[in-house]
Amino acid sequence: MRRNLLPLLMFMVLLSPLAIDIYLPSMPAMALEYGVSNSEVQSTLVLFLFAMGVGQILIGPLADRFGRKPVALFGIVLYGISSLLGAYAVEFEWLQIARVFQGLAACSTSIVVFSAVRDCYSRKESVSMYSYLNGAICVVPALAPTFGGLLALQFGWRSTFIFMALYAIFVLFLVGFRFPETRPLNTDSTGPLYRWSRYKPVIGDPHFMFYASCCMIAMASILCYVSYSPVWLIGHLGISELTFSGLFGLNAAVNIAACFAAPVLVKRIGNRPGVVVALSLMLLAAVIEAAMYFAGPQEGLAAAIAFMAPMMILCVGFAVLLGPATSMALSAFGERAGTATAMLGCIQMSGASILTALIQLTDIPAPYAIAVVMGGFSAVLLIIIAMNRLSHLHQEQLQHD
Numbered sequence: 001m002r003r004n005l006l007p008l009l010m011f012m013v014l015l016s017p018l019a020i021d022i023y024l025p026s027m028p029a030m031a032l033e034y035g036v037s038n039s040e041v042q043s044t045l046v047l048f049l050f051a052m053g054v055g056q057i058l059i060g061p062l063a064d065r066f067g068r069k070p071v072a073l074f075g076i077v078l079y080g081i082s083s084l085l086g087a088y089a090v091e092f093e094w095l096q097i098a099r100v101f102q103g104l105a106a107c108s109t110s111i112v113v114f115s116a117v118r119d120c121y122s123r124k125e126s127v128s129m130y131s132y133l134n135g136a137i138c139v140v141p142a143l144a145p146t147f148g149g150l151l152a153l154q155f156g157w158r159s160t161f162i163f164m165a166l167y168a169i170f171v172l173f174l175v176g177f178r179f180p181e182t183r184p185l186n187t188d189s190t191g192p193l194y195r196w197s198r199y200k201p202v203i204g205d206p207h208f209m210f211y212a213s214c215c216m217i218a219m220a221s222i223l224c225y226v227s228y229s230p231v232w233l234i235g236h237l238g239i240s241e242l243t244f245s246g247l248f249g250l251n252a253a254v255n256i257a258a259c260f261a262a263p264v265l266v267k268r269i270g271n272r273p274g275v276v277v278a279l280s281l282m283l284l285a286a287v288i289e290a291a292m293y294f295a296g297p298q299e300g301l302a303a304a305i306a307f308m309a310p311m312m313i314l315c316v317g318f319a320v321l322l323g324p325a326t327s328m329a330l331s332a333f334g335e336r337a338g339t340a341t342a343m344l345g346c347i348q349m350s351g352a353s354i355l356t357a358l359i360q361l362t363d364i365p366a367p368y369a370i371a372v373v374m375g376g377f378s379a380v381l382l383i384i385i386a387m388n389r390l391s392h393l394h395q396e397q398l399q400h401d
Contacts, residue, residue: 005120006129008179010136011171012072013113015079016106017140019048019164020226022148024248025241026157027230033157034092038231039360044099045227046353046360049219051103052110053350059108060342061194068112068119069181075108076175080168087161102164119182138259142252146245153241202343211329212347214275214381218321219352221282221374225311227356232366233304243301247308254312258319271324276385278321279378285313286375293367307367314374 023030031041063071082101089095117129151159202208233244266274289310296306330340355377359369384390 004178005116005180005182006132008174009113009116009129009133011174012076012109013133013137014140015076015109015164015168015171016052017137018144018167019079019083019102019106020045021141021144022164023152023157023160024145024226024230025149025234025244026152026160028235029152029157030095031231031235034095036092038235040092042227042231042360043357044096045223046357047096048099048103048106049223049349049356050353051100052107053346053348053353055104055107056111056342056345056349057194057199059104060111063111063115064183067181067183068116069175069179071108072112072175072179073172075105075112076168076172078102078108079105080165080172083161083165083168087158087165098161116182119184134259135256138252138256142249142256145248146242149241149245198339199343202340208329208340208344209347210381210384211275211325212344213351214279214321214325215329215344215348216351216355217374217377217381218278218282218318218325219348220355220377221314221370222318223352223356224359224370224373225314227360228366228370229308229311232307236366237299237303237307239301239304243304247304251308251311251315255315255319258316262319262323265320266324271328272385274320274324275328276382278317278325279382279385281313281317281320282374282378283382285310285317286371286378288313289367290371290375293365293371311370 027041028038030044031038034041059071059075078101082098082105086095086098086102089098113133114130117133121129148160148163151163229248230244233239233247234241239247262274265277269277289307292306292310297303326344329344355373359373362369364372
C-alpha cells in the first residue's frame, strides 16, 4: 500500500497550486470581460487562499471523525463542481463564490495528503515524502501559467477552469479506486468537533504567534507578487501572456532550486539564523523592487524584468523561511501537533489573504505595494529579533508538557 501511495498523494496535492497558477495570464482578460477592476479580479486569488486557511480548522477535525478517504472524495467532487461553476459564471460574484468553494475543496485534499503521510510513514520517512510533495507543488508554478496561457489563447480563459474540472474527474477515479483509508484505528474522534479549549493554548503562546506571523508575512508577500504580477505586467506594461508565463516560470524555477537548497542551508546555520537570513532577503527584495520602479525602466520588457528580478530574491527568501519558521512555531506542541499545524495553516493563509486584500484596496502601484508588504513587515520582525528583551518570542523553545 505504502509503495503505491506517493503517486496518488502527488496527484491530489497538485489541485491546490493548479487552481492558483493556471489562470494567472488570463486575469486582465477576465477583468475586461466582467467589467471589473484589477483588484476585484485579484480577489479571486485572495478568496481562494482565505478559504484554504479557514478550512484548516473546519475540515481537519472531519478527517479525524469520518476518515481520510471520504474527506478526500468530498474535496475532489467539490473542486470539480466549483471549477465548472467558475467556468460558466456569468456574473463576477458567482466566480468569487466558486473560488471560495475551490479553496475549501483544495484544503480538503491537502489535509488528507499530509495526514496520510503522518499515518503511513515514520518520522524519518516522512521527511522524504514531504520533500517529494513540496517538489511537486513547486513544479506547478513553472508549468501551469504557460499551459494556461496557451489554453486561454486557443479557447478563452474559461477553458482553464474546465481543465481543472477534468483534472478533478481524473483524480476522483484514481482516489476512488486506488486510495486506501489511512486513518489510524486509535484516532480519537469522539467529543465535539470544534472546541475552543483545543486552540486556546496554541494561540496564547507568544513564541508560536511570532513564527506564525513570519509564515504569514512570507505567504502575504508571495500572494501579493502572484496577484499583482499579471495585472501589472500584462495589463499595465502590455507584455504578452506567453512572455508573462516565461518570466513567471523562470521565477518558479528559481523557487524550485531554492526549495532544494534551503534545507541544506538551514541544517548548516540553524533554524533561527535561517529565519533571519530569509527575512533579510525579503527586505532586500523590497528595497530593490522600490528602487527599480523609482529609477528603472518604466515600459516594455525591460520594465517587466525590473519588476520580476527582485521577486527571485523573494522566492529564495520564502523557500528559506518556511521550513525553519514552521519548525520553530510547532516545536513546543508535540502533544498538540495536529491542532497547532491547523492553526498555523489558518493564520498563514487567511492572514496573508487579509493583508493582501487590504493593500489591494489602495491605489499604490504594484511594485510599491509588494515592497510595502514584504519589506515593511520583514523589517518589523527583524527589529523584534534584534531586541534582547523580546528574546522569549524568537529563541528556541522546549516542548510543552
